[in-house]
Amino acid sequence: LLGGEGGYAGEVGHVIVNRNGRACACGSHGCLEVEAGELGLIAAAGRADPAGRAAVEAIVEAAARGDSTARDALHQVGDWLGYGVANLVNIFNPSMVVFGGVLREIYLASAAQVRSRVAVDALLAVRERVRLRTSALGGDATLIGAAELAFTEVLTDPVQTLARIAASRA
Numbered sequence: 001l002l003g004g005e006g007g008y009a010g011e012v013g014h015v016i017v018n019r020n021g022r023a024c025a026c027g028s029h030g031c032l033e034v035e036a037g038e039l040g041l042i043a044a045a046g047r048a049d050p051a052g053r054a055a056v057e058a059i060v061e062a063a064a065r066g067d068s069t070a071r072d073a074l075h076q077v078g079d080w081l082g083y084g085v086a087n088l089v090n091i092f093n094p095s096m097v098v099f100g101g102v103l104r105e106i107y108l109a110s111a112a113q114v115r116s117r118v119a120v121d122a123l124l125a126v127r128e129r130v131r132l133r134t135s136a137l138g139g140d141a142t143l144i145g146a147a148e149l150a151f152t153e154v155l156t157d158p159v160q161t162l163a164r165i166a167a168s169r170a
Helices: 032-036 038-044 053-064 068-092 102-121 138-150 152-156 158-169
Strands: 096-099 131-134
Touching (some): 032 038, 038 068, 053 068, 138 152
């Protein structure tokens, strides 16, 4: 886990992928989060749906049925997602990038666009080895990650953790 000096390291959603893009809550414009996330997809599809998995799934289904606006939105969002992934791959050189949450659905519907952007913009040595995958945890990924984080201390050193708890109750 990256924490950084003030706890803001690893905010990959705020990597700029479109300097002329949408305003982000962080105060910048064109962040990965607003261009390639669910809000970006909803806006690109010209919809007013409330954010969430249902809105993303509706756009993905519309594109699969031949809706050209939904298909174009997924293409555009896939391009921005590809830019972000290419940048992250160039910086961190991971062996795998896993798309979870609503990005899982967006990636599945725009994988060709994401892969194409990574193939063009990631370093050759990096792009040849990185694998792009989707999370098997589906919508539970965040909850499971939070639970693992909460139990990290217990799982890392159960004896010391229990001793510390017992000492605090004495």
